[in-house]
Amino acid sequence: MMEIALLSDPDRHEWWQTAVVYQVYVRSFKDTTGNGVGDLQGIIDHMDYLSDTLGVDAIWITPFYPSPMADFGYDVSDYCDVHPLFGDLATFDRLVARAHDAGLKVLIDFVPNHSSDQHSWFIESRSSRANPRRDWYVWRDPKPDGSPPNNWLSVFGGSAWELDERTGQCYLHSFLKEQPDLNWQNPALKAAMLDNMRFWLDRGVDGFRLDAVLFMMKDPHERDNPLNRDGSLHMHKSLGAYESQVHVHDQGHADVHQVFRHMRALLNEYEPARMALAEMHVFDWERLASYYGEDLDGVNMPANFGLLKVPWTTSGVREAVDGLEAALPRGAWPNYVLGSHDDQRLATRLGEHGSRQAAVLLLTLRGSPTLYYGDELGMREADIPAHQQQDPWGMSEPGLSRDGCRTPMRWSPDATAGFTAAEDPWLPVGSDHATRNVESQLSDPESHLNLYRRLLSLRRNSAALRGGAYRPLDPVPPECFAFERVEGSERVLVAINYSTKPVSVDTAGITGRIAVSTERANEGIEITGALQLLPHEAVVVVEE
Numbered sequence: 001m002m003e004i005a006l007l008s009d010p011d012r013h014e015w016w017q018t019a020v021v022y023q024v025y026v027r028s029f030k031d032t033t034g035n036g037v038g039d040l041q042g043i044i045d046h047m048d049y050l051s052d053t054l055g056v057d058a059i060w061i062t063p064f065y066p067s068p069m070a071d072f073g074y075d076v077s078d079y080c081d082v083h084p085l086f087g088d089l090a091t092f093d094r095l096v097a098r099a100h101d102a103g104l105k106v107l108i109d110f111v112p113n114h115s116s117d118q119h120s121w122f123i124e125s126r127s128s129r130a131n132p133r134r135d136w137y138v139w140r141d142p143k144p145d146g147s148p149p150n151n152w153l154s155v156f157g158g159s160a161w162e163l164d165e166r167t168g169q170c171y172l173h174s175f176l177k178e179q180p181d182l183n184w185q186n187p188a189l190k191a192a193m194l195d196n197m198r199f200w201l202d203r204g205v206d207g208f209r210l211d212a213v214l215f216m217m218k219d220p221h222e223r224d225n226p227l228n229r230d231g232s233l234h235m236h237k238s239l240g241a242y243e244s245q246v247h248v249h250d251q252g253h254a255d256v257h258q259v260f261r262h263m264r265a266l267l268n269e270y271e272p273a274r275m276a277l278a279e280m281h282v283f284d285w286e287r288l289a290s291y292y293g294e295d296l297d298g299v300n301m302p303a304n305f306g307l308l309k310v311p312w313t314t315s316g317v318r319e320a321v322d323g324l325e326a327a328l329p330r331g332a333w334p335n336y337v338l339g340s341h342d343d344q345r346l347a348t349r350l351g352e353h354g355s356r357q358a359a360v361l362l363l364t365l366r367g368s369p370t371l372y373y374g375d376e377l378g379m380r381e382a383d384i385p386a387h388q389q390q391d392p393w394g395m396s397e398p399g400l401s402r403d404g405c406r407t408p409m410r411w412s413p414d415a416t417a418g419f420t421a422a423e424d425p426w427l428p429v430g431s432d433h434a435t436r437n438v439e440s441q442l443s444d445p446e447s448h449l450n451l452y453r454r455l456l457s458l459r460r461n462s463a464a465l466r467g468g469a470y471r472p473l474d475p476v477p478p479e480c481f482a483f484e485r486v487e488g489s490e491r492v493l494v495a496i497n498y499s500t501k502p503v504s505v506d507t508a509g510i511t512g513r514i515a516v517s518t519e520r521a522n523e524g525i526e527i528t529g530a531l532q533l534l535p536h537e538a539v540v541v542v543e544e
């Protein structure tokens with residue numbers, strides 16, 4: 001049996017270690033101006049939903065900065081302002097104040113690897129080879145035959161180098177050509193970016209979701225990437241043509257640790273300390289663990305996409321959880337992701353039963369989960385007709401579009417789901433909005449939303465679930481994954497049946513009641529001997 005990973009005490013936990021983070025894709029949450037695009041006021045107007053109806057602890061707001069929107073805000077043209085589409089700095093300040101009043105922390109998306117090509121820094125940088133900001137981006141001569149400096153690819157398709165005719169050099173862009181990579185080896189650029197972070201910290205944000213952080217540091221010799229001969233996937237999903245190489249030189253260089261240490265030092269200047277949740281797709285647990293820093297002085301939590309990569313089976317899920325637990329340095333705190341604005345909707349990927357099991361797992365594992373807006377309604381991937389497609393990735397590589405998971409939040413069964421007064425939201429609301437919306441699901445005790453609410457409420461009131469130790473339960477039937485969460489004398493048992501048959505689980509002496517189940521009728525049942533699980537059922541038993 002695995003050792004208890006951490007003897008913990010909620011009073012010793014930082015706020016972000018016990019927080020459930022809810023990701024708000026700002027364009028799609030709530031439009032208050034009638035232009036079909038969500039905005040910051042829309043988040044303010046629904047703060048009660050987040051803090052009370054649902055009961056999460058923190059929100060992560062996707063980019064709302066001035067941007068030409070080539071990549072829907074991940075192409076920032078001013079790091080210290082708000083795009084008029086979403087509001088202004090005063091609206092942002094009101095949002096932070098309102099969130100804090102409601103007891104919610106605010107994380108904002110920060111995009112360190114690249115700016116927009118319309119950022120004044122890039123405009124200056126590209127203006128001449130002698131410009132003082134030339135080195136704030138990565139400029140290289142093409143090869144003598146005119147081909148790109150090396151074989152690096154853009155995630156979104158084609159070469160990662162774009163020739164700029166005016167100065168005859170190529171600039172690097174790991175994503176779109178409208179998103180030139182910033183040069184973090186340049187001390188002045190680094191200081192300017194840390195100042196941009198400070199701008200928001202001084203305005204009261206509680207932390208950052210850091211975008212695409214591993215791209216910040218590349219091989220200093222800029223060697224070609226080797227070809228991906230065995231076809232293994234770089235991430236948890238196929239990235240199309242990008243998979244033709246093994247990405248060992250164009251990202252993930254060890255110099256990134258030093259950047260993380262500087263960012264962490266900045267976050268620690270504030271009281272209480274602010275935090276960073278860093279987007280990275282690393283599935284080697286030892287390596288993922290390394291980003292916490294040797295003395296836990298790296299990022300507070302690397303985002304963990306492990307549960308998106310493994311098959312949704314007992315062994316798949318258990319391997320992802322136990323593998324990470326075993327690799328974590330003492331004191332490090334896990335994060336779990338099951339959905340995001342870059343991934344197929346959870347309920348489409350795992351189906352109705354799987355997505356309900358996922359809710360139980362996500363909200364009971366040791367670690368801070370990130371919930372993606374709308375997953376609490378079981379929102380499905382929407383089929384977006386060609387003429388309504390928006391995502392530039394989908395345009396360059398059909399099949400990789402992320403539009404289907406970015407459709408508007410559904411507040412009511414109306415034609416535009418209570419999202420907007422406009423006739424046409426920026427993306428269609430999807431076909432099942434008449435049932436999968438907040439209003440309808442609140443009045444249905446069996447709904448996805450009410451399952452999430454019960455889980456969140458249980459978690460909020462359980463020291464064991466928020467901060468307790470994790471211990472897998474053995475032996476259990478092979479169709480089942482079960483674990484305990486323990487805090488002092490409080491014990492909670494979680495069991496998930498991944499099969500289509502009923503199973504019986506030996507509870508290792510735990511007696512108590514089913515506090516939450518994916519089968520609501522079973523809630524309240526007393527467990528004295530073995531725990532009987534229905535097909536697909538996931539339960540949380542609180543010891544009595």
Ligand code: NOJ
Binds near residue numbers: 071074175212341342
């Ligand atoms: C990761 C973000 O999550 C994604 O939406 C974006 O397109 C890329 N980074 C580039 O910023």
